[in-house]
Amino acid sequence: MVIGTLSVESFRNLAPARLRFHPRLNLLVGKNGQGKTNVLESLALVSGRASFRTADLADVVREGENDATVTVGLAGEPAGELAARIGKGRREHFWNGRKVSRVEASRRLPLVALTSADLGRLGGPPADRRRALDRVAVAHEPSLAAEHRRYEKARADRVALLGAPGRPDRDALAAYEELLSSAGAAIAASRRRWAGPLGRRIEENARLLGLPYREISLRLVSELPAEAPLPLLADALRAGLRLREESERRAGRALFGPHRDDLLLFSGALPLAARASSGEARALVLAWALAERSLLAEACGRLPVFAFDDFDSEWDPDVLARFARALPDDGQVFLTSARERAARELPLPVGAVWRVEAGRLAATGTSPDRAAFLPAPARWPGERSDDVLAS
Amino acid sequence: MTSLPALARLVAALERLPGIGPKSARRIAHFLLTAPPDASEGLSAAIFEARERTRSCSVCHALTEQDPCAFCVDPARDGALLAVVEEPFDVEVLERTREFRGRYHVLGGALAPLRGIGPDDLHVASLLERAASGVAEVVLATNPNVEGEATALYLARRLKPLGVRVTRIAFGLPVGAAIEFADEVTLGRSLSGRREV
Ligand SMILES: [Zn+2]
Numbered sequence: 001m002v003i004g005t006l007s008v009e010s011f012r013n014l015a016p017a018r019l020r021f022h023p024r025l026n027l028l029v030g031k032n033g034q035g036k037t038n039v040l041e042s043l044a045l046v047s048g049r050a051s052f053r054t055a056d057l058a059d060v061v062r063e064g065e066n067d068a069t070v071t072v073g074l075a076g077e078p079a080g081e082l083a084a085r086i087g088k089g090r091r092e093h094f095w096n097g098r099k100v101s102r103v104e105a106s107r108r109l110p111l112v113a114l115t116s117a118d119l120g121r122l123g124g125p126p127a128d129r130r131r132a133l134d135r136v137a138v139a140h141e142p143s144l145a146a147e148h149r150r151y152e153k154a155r156a157d158r159v160a161l162l163g164a165p166g167r168p169d170r171d172a173l174a175a176y177e178e179l180l181s182s183a184g185a186a187i188a189a190s191r192r193r194w195a196g197p198l199g200r201r202i203e204e205n206a207r208l209l210g211l212p213y214r215e216i217s218l219r220l221v222s223e224l225p226a227e228a229p230l231p232l233l234a235d236a237l238r239a240g241l242r243l244r245e246e247s248e249r250r251a252g253r254a255l256f257g258p259h260r261d262d263l264l265l266f267s268g269a270l271p272l273a274a275r276a277s278s279g280e281a282r283a284l285v286l287a288w289a290l291a292e293r294s295l296l297a298e299a300c301g302r303l304p305v306f307a308f309d310d311f312d313s314e315w316d317p318d319v320l321a322r323f324a325r326a327l328p329d330d331g332q333v334f335l336t337s338a339r340e341r342a343a344r345e346l347p348l349p350v351g352a353v354w355r356v357e358a359g360r361l362a363a364t365g366t367s368p369d370r371a372a373f374l375p376a377p378a379r380w381p382g383e384r385s386d387d388v389l390a391s
Numbered sequence: 392m393t394s395l396p397a398l399a400r401l402v403a404a405l406e407r408l409p410g411i412g413p414k415s416a417r418r419i420a421h422f423l424l425t426a427p428p429d430a431s432e433g434l435s436a437a438i439f440e441a442r443e444r445t446r447s448c449s450v451c452h453a454l455t456e457q458d459p460c461a462f463c464v465d466p467a468r469d470g471a472l473l474a475v476v477e478e479p480f481d482v483e484v485l486e487r488t489r490e491f492r493g494r495y496h497v498l499g500g501a502l503a504p505l506r507g508i509g510p511d512d513l514h515v516a517s518l519l520e521r522a523a524s525g526v527a528e529v530v531l532a533t534n535p536n537v538e539g540e541a542t543a544l545y546l547a548r549r550l551k552p553l554g555v556r557v558t559r560i561a562f563g564l565p566v567g568a569a570i571e572f573a574d575e576v577t578l579g580r581s582l583s584g585r586r587e588v
Contacts, residue, residue, distance in 0.1 A: 149537075153536075156505055161504035169510055169545075171545050171548040172504075
């Protein structure tokens with residue numbers, strides 16, 4: 001599966017047009033602010049992922065428009081058209097014109113993105129590390145997506161119930177405890193299942209990138225038991241919630257549960273967030289992204305698209321060279337760079353080079369010193385996307 | 392549009408209707424103003440008449456023209472079996488399955504602490520009263536989203552001490568969906584496959 005074509009409408013500064021991408025490598029070159037990252041963001045959104053630039057999806061919609069749409073034509077097995085319509089506070093996904101869930105979109109088009117928002121992952125807020133683990137778990141167990149939604153909604157409801165004037169209704173509180181403990185236990189159990197495999201993949205990829213650390217593991221830091229079957233996790237969660245009712249009422253937020261889990265990357269007994277140099281920490285995040293890629297590939301039965309933003313800025317050239325060599329023989333890669341020369345300096349696979357200027361992409365040729373490849377004609381601008389969203 | 396304030400008000404009123412976006416609201420408004428007058432007069436008369444004649448059943452809170460409603464007085468219906476739904480519209484949906492032969496109880500919503508809706512804002516007290524007098528089984532048919540699930544769990548806790556059997560309809564529906572979007576076959580299966588809470 002590869003992204004054959006991309007059409008966007010009303011999406012940030014991108015001109016409405018239909019692009020034909022190279023099945024292997026697409027290098028997007030342009031100065032800052034021209035729209036390189038917007039292209040990667042549009043791919044992330046149509047693949048069901050969160051935006052790596054904004055928490056408010058309305059930001060991607062061009063001023064004066066109601067919705068932005070992103071449509072990709074997927075080539076390979078199975079071929080079809082995946083689309084996303086994004087507006088204020090909502091997003092809808094379509095597969096060949098039929099409405100599908102966000103999880104289904106993410107399985108149709110698995111995608112791993114690595115952008116500046118990820119570079120601080122090792123020592124940044126725990127939420128970023130939790131999300132990176134949860135993406136792997138949800139790809140393998142799609143029903144978890146609903147548990148996450150249930151958990152977040154029930155958590156907000158319970159806090160509101162505790163904060164309402166007067167003594168909260170005991171039976172209503174118990175109902176939310178029940179919902180939270182069943183959804184929370186499912187989430188907690190999934191993290192206990194996937195932290196180990198993800199850590200081992202990070203270790204494999206760290207070695208591939210030439211990092212000096214061994215025995216890398218991803219450790220879950222949780223207030224719930226480290227190893228327990230689902231019913232025991234649910235019991236522990238229920239008991240913990242009950243214990244903290246009063247303090248949560250005063251605090252006005254939930255103080256206990258898997259939304260407070262953390263994940264730490266260790267090498268042996270060394271916490272890597274504190275030990276690794278900033279260059280190494282970046283390389284570890286790259287190893288993490290490659291680990292996510294291989295685990296998503298197993299979950300979805302197809303190699304995810306790998307989108308790497310600003311891939312050559314402030315990265316160790318040796319790590320990048322190893323990254324380029326480590327790219328498997330198949331699988332589609334999107335790289336962005338501010339430097340025209342970026343591709344020449346690395347042993348990258350054959351691909352297309354695009355110049356990005358003021359929201360327009362122009363194919364400028366192929367990556368040099370490789371077998372000739374002519375990108376299919378990209379028609380900018382003017383060609384309208386097929387209206388698969390009409391209903 | 393500013394030179395046509397009455398039309399603007401009509402569009403604004405239509406936009407508040409469920410399932411009607413700004414574009415459809417404008418289209419309907421223009422249709423009503425350009426179609427022969429009996430189209431708009433018929434519509435406004437129908438709305439007015441329906442509002443005048445339809446009320447909430449004093450027993451089950453379903454919509455009805457006579458009080459109590461046809462479901463509540465029909466002797467062919469099993470008075471010992473009660474289905475609890477969120478909205479009057481859900482009664483219609485369950486009826487379409489032709490699977491359910493008991494009576495109904497409409498809550499008038501679901502628990503929603505974020506919007507300040509608690510048990511006292513729903514028809515819970517009247518449900519408990521009904522359940523305590525001659526009801527053998529209560530089927531909780533609230534929506535399979537967090538608000539509906541929480542409401543079902545809450546009601547189960549209140550109903551069980553009364554000695555009634557409490558069941559939940561077994562949704563083959565996607566989580567987060569609403570009953571009103573279920574097809575008859577799925578919902579019929581959900582009803583016959585209900586399980587003890
Ligand atoms: Zn009635």
